[in-house]
Amino acid sequence: xxxxxxxxxxxxxxxxxxxxxGSRTPAGPALFLRNATGLVKGWSGFDAFVYAFLxxxxxxxxxxxxxxxTGYVPDGSPIAAIVLSGVAMTFMCVAYAGLxxxxxxxGGDYVWQTRVLDGIPGAVVGGVFGFVTAWLAGGAxxxxxxxxLAVGAAGAVAGVIIGLWRGGVGFVLSSTGWWFILALWAxxxxxxxxxxxxxxxAALAGWTDGVDFFNTxxxxxxxxxxxxxxxxxxxxxxxxxxxxxxxxxxxxxLGALAVMFVLMLLGSQDSFRAAFxxxxxxxxxxxxxxxxxxxxxxxxDGLALRSLDPLGFGGGTLLLIPFMLFWILYPNWGATLYGxxxxxxxxxxxxxxxxxxxxxxxxxxxxFLLLAAKTFGWEFFEATNVSYxxxxxxxxxxxxxxxxxxxxxxxxxxLIDSHIIQMVIVVLFGAWFLGWTGTLFLSSTxxxxxxxxxxxxxxxxxxxxxRGVPWVALLLIxxxxxxxxxxxxxxxDFVRLTLDATLxxxxxxxxxxxxxxxxxxxxxxxxxxxxxxxxxxxxxPLISIGGAVTVVVLGWVIYQWLSNALYGIGVGNTSSIVxxxxxxxxxxxxxxxxxxxxxSQGVDLDAIHAEIPAE
Amino acid sequence: xxxxxxxxxxxxEVCWRKFLNxxxxxxxxxxxxxxxxxxxxxxxxxxxxxxxQVTLQDRGHVLSAEAELTAMEKRIRDRxxxxxxxxxxxxTAWAADEAAVDARFKAEILGSVxxxxxxxxxxxxxxxxxxxxxxxxxxxxEVDPIIAAAEHVELGEANAxxxxxxxxxxxxxxxxxxxxxFRELEEPPLGERIDALVAAIPDPRRAIFNFHAPPHxxxxxxxxxxxxxxxxxxxxxxxxxxxxxxxxxxIETYGPLLSLHGHIHEGRGAVKIGRxxxxxxxxxxxxxxxxxxxxxxDARKAEVKRYLLVNG
Numbered sequence: 001x002x003x004x005x006x007x008x009x010x011x012x013x014x015x016x017x018x019x020x021x022g023s024r025t026p027a028g029p030a031l032f033l034r035n036a037t038g039l040v041k042g043w044s045g046f047d048a049f050v051y052a053f054l055x056x057x058x059x060x061x062x063x064x065x066x067x068x069x070t071g072y073v074p075d076g077s078p079i080a081a082i083v084l085s086g087v088a089m090t091f092m093c094v095a096y097a098g099l100x101x102x103x104x105x106x107g108g109d110y111v112w113q114t115r116v117l118d119g120i121p122g123a124v125v126g127g128v129f130g131f132v133t134a135w136l137a138g139g140a141x142x143x144x145x146x147x148x149l150a151v152g153a154a155g156a157v158a159g160v161i162i163g164l165w166r167g168g169v170g171f172v173l174s175s176t177g178w179w180f181i182l183a184l185w186a187x188x189x190x191x192x193x194x195x196x197x198x199x200x201x202a203a204l205a206g207w208t209d210g211v212d213f214f215n216t217x218x219x220x221x222x223x224x225x226x227x228x229x230x231x232x233x234x235x236x237x238x239x240x241x242x243x244x245x246x247x248x249x250x251x252x253x254l255g256a257l258a259v260m261f262v263l264m265l266l267g268s269q270d271s272f273r274a275a276f277x278x279x280x281x282x283x284x285x286x287x288x289x290x291x292x293x294x295x296x297x298x299x300x301d302g303l304a305l306r307s308l309d310p311l312g313f314g315g316g317t318l319l320l321i322p323f324m325l326f327w328i329l330y331p332n333w334g335a336t337l338y339g340x341x342x343x344x345x346x347x348x349x350x351x352x353x354x355x356x357x358x359x360x361x362x363x364x365x366x367x368f369l370l371l372a373a374k375t376f377g378w379e380f381f382e383a384t385n386v387s388y389x390x391x392x393x394x395x396x397x398x399x400x401x402x403x404x405x406x407x408x409x410x411x412x413x414x415l416i417d418s419h420i421i422q423m424v425i426v427v428l429f430g431a432w433f434l435g436w437t438g439t440l441f442l443s444s445t446x447x448x449x450x451x452x453x454x455x456x457x458x459x460x461x462x463x464x465x466x467r468g469v470p471w472v473a474l475l476l477i478x479x480x481x482x483x484x485x486x487x488x489x490x491x492x493d494f495v496r497l498t499l500d501a502t503l504x505x506x507x508x509x510x511x512x513x514x515x516x517x518x519x520x521x522x523x524x525x526x527x528x529x530x531x532x533x534x535x536x537x538x539x540x541p542l543i544s545i546g547g548a549v550t551v552v553v554l555g556w557v558i559y560q561w562l563s564n565a566l567y568g569i570g571v572g573n574t575s576s577i578v579x580x581x582x583x584x585x586x587x588x589x590x591x592x593x594x595x596x597x598x599x600s601q602g603v604d605l606d607a608i609h610a611e612i613p614a615e
Numbered sequence: 616x617x618x619x620x621x622x623x624x625x626x627x628e629v630c631w632r633k634f635l636n637x638x639x640x641x642x643x644x645x646x647x648x649x650x651x652x653x654x655x656x657x658x659x660x661x662x663x664x665x666x667x668q669v670t671l672q673d674r675g676h677v678l679s680a681e682a683e684l685t686a687m688e689k690r691i692r693d694r695x696x697x698x699x700x701x702x703x704x705x706x707t708a709w710a711a712d713e714a715a716v717d718a719r720f721k722a723e724i725l726g727s728v729x730x731x732x733x734x735x736x737x738x739x740x741x742x743x744x745x746x747x748x749x750x751x752x753x754x755x756x757e758v759d760p761i762i763a764a765a766e767h768v769e770l771g772e773a774n775a776x777x778x779x780x781x782x783x784x785x786x787x788x789x790x791x792x793x794x795x796x797f798r799e800l801e802e803p804p805l806g807e808r809i810d811a812l813v814a815a816i817p818d819p820r821r822a823i824f825n826f827h828a829p830p831h832x833x834x835x836x837x838x839x840x841x842x843x844x845x846x847x848x849x850x851x852x853x854x855x856x857x858x859x860x861x862x863x864x865x866i867e868t869y870g871p872l873l874s875l876h877g878h879i880h881e882g883r884g885a886v887k888i889g890r891x892x893x894x895x896x897x898x899x900x901x902x903x904x905x906x907x908x909x910x911x912x913d914a915r916k917a918e919v920k921r922y923l924l925v926n927g
Binding site: 104453603 | 694752840
């Protein structure tokens with residue numbers, strides 16, 4: 001199977017419009033190309049891998065939001081949960097790679113959902129979604145069972161109507177996942193910057209006032225503002241420059257990780273214990289910090305001490321998967337495919353890039369946990385994490401033994417008795433943050449552009465300055481980011497909505513998974529024209545298998561998030577449900593309002609997606 | 616006056632058919648095709664005894680009945696490629712003879728444009744719809760006289776066509792691309808070409824520019840950056856402005872009411888440059904989706920009343 005290539009040169013009249021080139025099959029050339037705009041020589045699967053790998057970010061997301069909470073499920077096996085999550089996300093990668101190869105350039109949940117989820121599928125998705133959202137909101141507001149059902153039914157009707165309107169479901173699901181909720185990610189990014197960069201460096205530099213300041217609401221808010229300024233600046237500078245920063249960050253981050261792994265591999269648990277005791281005393285004035293951390297967590301956080309069983313599969317393993325998705329849900333985040341899609345090779349390259357990023361992260365994640373158990377000691381590792389998470393999220397008023405999170409690269413760096421070298425390691429690990437944070441607002445601005453071009457938002461939302469900076473779109477994400485950052489910093493209830501940030505994105509992905517599942521039957525022309533059409537298992541299209549499994553997995557995970565008190569964002573958390581209802585209700589209202597407003601201007605938004613008959 | 620503007624359909628037959636039907640479907644008065652209407656690839660359908668072999672998107676097909684063959688040809692054309700019934704010997708000869716490939720490509724392209732113009736004459740006859748087609752940088756010069764000869768299609772290139780007192784000025788020439796295609800000029804001569812075209816317009820503020828190249832730095836020209844080896848930088852994530860500075864200067868200088876562009880398929884959008892609404896509907900021709908702009912003009916006031924980017 002060959003990939004088409006083309007070459008410039010040759011000549012045929014005009015300004016050098018050379019022709020030639022083509023691809024070969026065993027039977028001979030399958031296709032001949034002429035020189036024309038847009039035909040490029042290749043598309044690097046390695047690039048796709050880098051973006052997927054940085055999105056499934058082992059350090060910024062994995063180490064804190066997934067690995068630091070394993071102690072909350074004492075009968076769960078973290079390694080099995082990671083591997084199972086990787087398997088589940090593999091199916092999602094198949095679905096997304098299929099959508100990307102089938103509808104290139106379109107490149108995004110908004111366009112895929114808008115094109116596929118119309119008519120009956122749109123109505124069904126809208127109806128189900130409207131019912132669940134409104135019913136949960138009714139329950140959260142204590143309206144009673146009957147009234148909640150009535151509100152749910154009203155939500156279902158509204159959802160069906162919006163689903164029948166072309167583009168309605170696509171807009172609601174995508175604007176919430178790619179725009180609204182990213183405002184909540186700003187303080188989450190800020191929190192990560194605080195605990196993985198600012199506080200470790202402040203502690204190592206002996207700046208105890210700085211450590212204390214960033215443990216306050218003001219400090220948390222300041223870190224969020226730093227992230228908002230940084231990401232705004234990166235969008236303003238343009239992606240071309242940032243792409244180079246990302247590539248550099250990838251290599252520096254990998255190098256730093258290798259250093260950490262070597263330190264952990266060579267260090268023994270005894271040497272780490274001595275190193276931690278030394279640094280806890282030196283930096284924070286805590287004597288016997290290692291054992292004190294364990295004792296503190298057992299006494300005040302109710303931690304059940306255990307060891308890590310690498311091959312175990314405890315009863316709570318599945319319950320760890322929703323936590324793991326906070327880290328591992330995003331191998332498709334930067335997945336795009338520009339240019340002409342010529343064949344299945346393009347699909348495979350996209351898929352391989354995503355799967356490479358996913359599974360390298362999975363392998364590194366498993367390796368990290370094994371090394372953490374070996375060198376830090378699993379009891380200590382879970383103790384230091386649970387103590388910090390409980391305190392940071394307001395579940396306890398007892399502070400952790402040391403006033404900062406036990407950031408694993410910092411812990412590993414303690415094995416070297418030099419604050420300078422420790423600082424260098426923490427700084428190098430900052431590459432994981434730098435290479436990942438720049439896409440925060442970029443994704444939002446692209447969604448805002450799409451909504452502006454579809455006339456749902458005012459024309460000004462799509463404007464760029466003479467230097468190409470989308471200031472209005474940036475303001476539309478910056479302002480809510482600042483507001484949510486403020487809430488995150490000063491409202492203890494709001495901090496506990498953190499997992500909502502992933503839930504909303506998972507709902508968006510669920511919508512695209514539904515689109516992928518039904519694509520071969522609902523839009524057969526589109527599907528048959530795509531390189532995906534050649535892939536089937538037992539006669540079932542591969543994209544549908546990938547989509548259907550993803551629907552089941554994400555559906556189950558979302559159900560767990562919403563129903564299981566373990567995750568803290570479901571039916572027991574009124575703030576969370578109301579927040580989600582406001583988010584989805586706001587998107588629906590925006591779409592309906594835009595529709596009526598444009599109609600008053602003589603613009604029919606239905607025309608956007610109305611297919612012109614060819615015959 | 617309602618304008619339906621599409622561009623960059625690159626040989627996609629289904630997109631051309633939709634374009635012709637768009638006037639009735641969207642009640643448009645004027646159809647404008649912004650160029651790059653010819654395809655980039657030729658797919659050999661090779662005779663093998665009583666059957667035919669063809670590989671499309673890496674997938675091999677053996678066709679025996681004429682109906683199957685016709686369906687495959689339609690599928691290939693809808694994707695924007697040219698199906699070519701041929702023999703093993705001919706294909707083998709082409710692989711070693713670039714001139715022979717060029718000749719066959721040329722024949723297919725020109726034959727296709729002729730068919731498209733005939734279809735336009737058939738479908739637009741008696742409809743009272745103006746149809747302007749302006750070839751662009753990927754279209755060889757030989758297509759111009761074929762378009763000009765069509766009864767119900769007007770050739771846009773280098774012409775300022777008056778519709779309801781509004782002048783529609785067209786050019787498919789672009790600033791240089793890495794591919795060195797047919798109609799490319801450095802910025803200064805491109806600016807001179809545009810100035811000469813606009814000089815023939817009584818009032819540029821009552822004009823519509825139909826310039827294939829988008830204005831530089833407008834976001835309608837954001838394309839994936841390529842390295843020296845013609846590979847995407849950073850997997851296509853790094854977008855850079857590749858539009859024409861001469862086109863931007865012309866828009867800023869003359870202030871037409873509307874400026875229509877294409878060229879950059881990823882650059883779908885609409886932006887205001889001064890008083891001018893500049894539009895690039897983008898292109899998804901391979902999917903069989905006709906991306907277009909639907910624009911209502913108040914010809915008396917020389918203003919854009921409303922617009923919508925559509926995916927038909």
